[in-house]
Amino acid sequence: MKVKVRFFGDLRRLFLGKEKDLTVDDGTTVRELLGFLADRPDRRIELFPNGRVNTHLVIIRNGLPVNVKGELDILLREGDVLSIFPYIGGG
Amino acid sequence: MKGVFGKILNINCSDKHCSEEPVPTSVYEKFLGGKGLASYLLVNKNPVGVDPLSPANKLILATGPANGFKIWGANRYAAFTKSPLTGIYSEAYSGGKAFLHITKTGYDAFVLDGVFDEWTYIEVDNNSVSFKNANFLVGKDSLDTEKILKEKYKEQKAGILTIGPAGENLVKFAYINNDFGRCLGRTGIGAVMGSKKIKAMVFIGDQEKQAADSEVLKAFWKKQYEVGIANPGSKAYKKLGTSMMVDIISTVEAFPSRYWHQGTVPHIDKINADALNKECEVKSGACTYCFIACNRWTTVKSGRHKGMKLDGPEYETIGAFGGLNMVKDIREIAYLNDVCDRLGMDTITAGNVTAFAIEAYKKGKTDYAIDYGDVDRIAELLRMIAYREGFGNLLAEGVRFAAKELGFEEMSIQVKGLEPPSFDPRYLKGMGLGFAVSDRGACHLRTTFYKPELAGLIDPDKIEGKAAMLLEYEDRLTIYDSLILCRFFRDLYFWEELNRIVKGTFGYDLSERDFKSISRNIALTIREFNLREGMKPEEDFLPGHFFKHPVGKNQRVLKEEEFARLVRDYYELRGYSSAVEDNERNE
Numbered sequence: 001m002k003v004k005v006r007f008f009g010d011l012r013r014l015f016l017g018k019e020k021d022l023t024v025d026d027g028t029t030v031r032e033l034l035g036f037l038a039d040r041p042d043r044r045i046e047l048f049p050n051g052r053v054n055t056h057l058v059i060i061r062n063g064l065p066v067n068v069k070g071e072l073d074i075l076l077r078e079g080d081v082l083s084i085f086p087y088i089g090g091g
Numbered sequence: 092m093k094g095v096f097g098k099i100l101n102i103n104c105s106d107k108h109c110s111e112e113p114v115p116t117s118v119y120e121k122f123l124g125g126k127g128l129a130s131y132l133l134v135n136k137n138p139v140g141v142d143p144l145s146p147a148n149k150l151i152l153a154t155g156p157a158n159g160f161k162i163w164g165a166n167r168y169a170a171f172t173k174s175p176l177t178g179i180y181s182e183a184y185s186g187g188k189a190f191l192h193i194t195k196t197g198y199d200a201f202v203l204d205g206v207f208d209e210w211t212y213i214e215v216d217n218n219s220v221s222f223k224n225a226n227f228l229v230g231k232d233s234l235d236t237e238k239i240l241k242e243k244y245k246e247q248k249a250g251i252l253t254i255g256p257a258g259e260n261l262v263k264f265a266y267i268n269n270d271f272g273r274c275l276g277r278t279g280i281g282a283v284m285g286s287k288k289i290k291a292m293v294f295i296g297d298q299e300k301q302a303a304d305s306e307v308l309k310a311f312w313k314k315q316y317e318v319g320i321a322n323p324g325s326k327a328y329k330k331l332g333t334s335m336m337v338d339i340i341s342t343v344e345a346f347p348s349r350y351w352h353q354g355t356v357p358h359i360d361k362i363n364a365d366a367l368n369k370e371c372e373v374k375s376g377a378c379t380y381c382f383i384a385c386n387r388w389t390t391v392k393s394g395r396h397k398g399m400k401l402d403g404p405e406y407e408t409i410g411a412f413g414g415l416n417m418v419k420d421i422r423e424i425a426y427l428n429d430v431c432d433r434l435g436m437d438t439i440t441a442g443n444v445t446a447f448a449i450e451a452y453k454k455g456k457t458d459y460a461i462d463y464g465d466v467d468r469i470a471e472l473l474r475m476i477a478y479r480e481g482f483g484n485l486l487a488e489g490v491r492f493a494a495k496e497l498g499f500e501e502m503s504i505q506v507k508g509l510e511p512p513s514f515d516p517r518y519l520k521g522m523g524l525g526f527a528v529s530d531r532g533a534c535h536l537r538t539t540f541y542k543p544e545l546a547g548l549i550d551p552d553k554i555e556g557k558a559a560m561l562l563e564y565e566d567r568l569t570i571y572d573s574l575i576l577c578r579f580f581r582d583l584y585f586w587e588e589l590n591r592i593v594k595g596t597f598g599y600d601l602s603e604r605d606f607k608s609i610s611r612n613i614a615l616t617i618r619e620f621n622l623r624e625g626m627k628p629e630e631d632f633l634p635g636h637f638f639k640h641p642v643g644k645n646q647r648v649l650k651e652e653e654f655a656r657l658v659r660d661y662y663e664l665r666g667y668s669s670a671v672e673d674n675e676r677n678e
Binding site for chain 2: 006008009010054056058059060063064065066067068069070071083085086087088089090
């Protein structure tokens with residue numbers, strides 16, 4: 001199935017663009033998707049510092065925030081759009 | 092006493108008499124300082140039911156126990172009064188460098204009372220206060236006023252606070268400027284300063300507070316730098332500033348646009364952090380004792396404002412003008428930011444007011460022709476507001492008043508008279524609860540609850556347990572405001588770190604429970620103030636618009652019963668009595 005990942009902030013530099021269209025197997029989770037994205041050492045450090053998912057990331061799936069601590073094992077669905085922000089601050 | 096000076100200075104502008112007043116230790120134990128001390132002073136010193144723009148309304152300036160020590164993020168001062176915009180409790184905080192000069196005069200707070208015969212600026216040099224004629228500054232904008240005084244005081248190190256024309260003309264959302272664009276922004280504190288005919292204040296000092304344990308503070312300084320600099324937040328703030336929020340809030344369609352009718356704008360790529368960094372030369376800048384450096388020192392690189400320099404624009408200003416007013420170019424938003432700064436008014440309320448005026452015109456409620464995105468017309472309206480000319484005179488009273496006068500109350504988007512910042516409560520329901528129950532009206536900063544809702548810590552739609560989590564944020568941030576720490580250290584300073592700060596300054600060893608009890612003392616004191624000044628508990632709610640009109644692709648809207656549940660939960664946890672009980676008590 002096809003999903004879209006949109007990058008923001010410094011992640012655009014790291015992933016060389018604003019977005020990526022990916023084809024993944026049915027049953028792929030958000031955590032596994034992040035694993036596919038971590039295909040280079042610098043990307044792995046950003047997404048999985050200390051081997052665990054970076055808890056500062058803000059992931060919005062189809063307009064709804066994903067709990068980075070508790071919902072990483074939810075299954076992706078066809079046409080999902082995931083927006084990934086390195087951090088949320090300000091206001 | 093350790094950690095504080097233990098005294099305040101009363102300044103009477105009418106008879107130019109000043110008096111030092113000791114503050115009992117028990118007050119610091121119950122309220123810490125900063126917001127806590129000032130709230131205690133306001134409740135006890137302000138006459139009940141006072142007209143906010145009358146001489147008898149007190150204007151209180153305060154620094155906190157953390158200020159004056161080398162503590163990262165302890166770099167703000169604050170003002171407290173009864174707001175002319177809302178008629179209730181008013182507080183505002185500002186960063187930069189001024190706080191240190193204010194602190195070093197040797198007082199924990201200044202209570203300004205009365206009114207001068209003619210425009211005056213006050214010079215506080217340690218324990219000596221002088222009143223200087225300010226006729227040469229009248230009519231000057233807030234930044235030029237600071238520039239002139241800065242030149243005058245170049246030999247000394249001085250912290251300078253100024254108002255612009257909006258403050259002079261008692262615009263109800265006038266602000267107080269320091270350090271060329273940092274400001275005590277919300278609730279019209281600049282109008283209270285103007286009502287006392289104080290054009291500026293200059294603070295010079297070399298008093299040092301005594302720390303209870305300077306070794307604790309030294310170790311804290313070193314450790315927090317190491318921890319803080321490695322935090323991804325520090326990198327993001329430095330590179331993008333608060334404008335990083337534009338894309339996040341727009342992605343979830345909670346970016347209030349077209350005067351609260353839409354959740355995003357088609358021109359988002361023209362007004363986000365990338366646009367700011369592309370169209371302008373942006374240097375990051377830091378307040379004293381800060382490594383985060385979120386300030387934007389911006390120079391516009393091209394177009395009709397080429398060469399214009401300003402501090403900003405921050406997220407809220409981009410939201411107010413780029414969202415609510417549909418301005419499609421970050422350079423034009425920067426321009427409107429500069430117009431507001433110079434006139435000396437809060438960009439959040441100003442942007443809400445001009446967008447309200449646009450909506451009112453479109454619905455045939457006024458004959459002042461203006462459209463969304465019409466930058467020059469918006470700028471003209473801002474000037475008319477600051478000088479109270481024509482239609483501007485009405486808008487200078489804020490949205491609540493203007494909506495009533497124009498018979499357009501269905502679009503009176505405000506809580507207790509304060510216009511909301513750029514977070515749509517139809518999506519961010521906890522942020523909505525924050526707007527509804529915050530002590531100064533629709534405020535995002537008392538809880539900053541957009542953060543847990545967007546970071547996935549609690550679903551924005553969830554009702555169950557939300558008030559409890561909001562209270563956690565409110566309690567911790569109330570301690571921030573009482574020590575006077577910057578919000579942006581909220582990912583770094585939790586109860587344990589706050590314990591270190593209090594241990595090093597005051598010497599008290601406070602647990603999470605102790606801190607929460609202090610926050611509760613402060614909340615109940617402010618509640619008492621607001622109820623006594625005529626606030627009705629049923630005002631702890633949001634405008635009807637958010638319950639009637641869905642927003643965004645997902646058509647999000649608030650449900651009355653759900654939102655009432657949030658408020659009820661909050662009341663119970665906070666220790667407020669219910670609206671019904673309060674009404675019975677008042678009758």
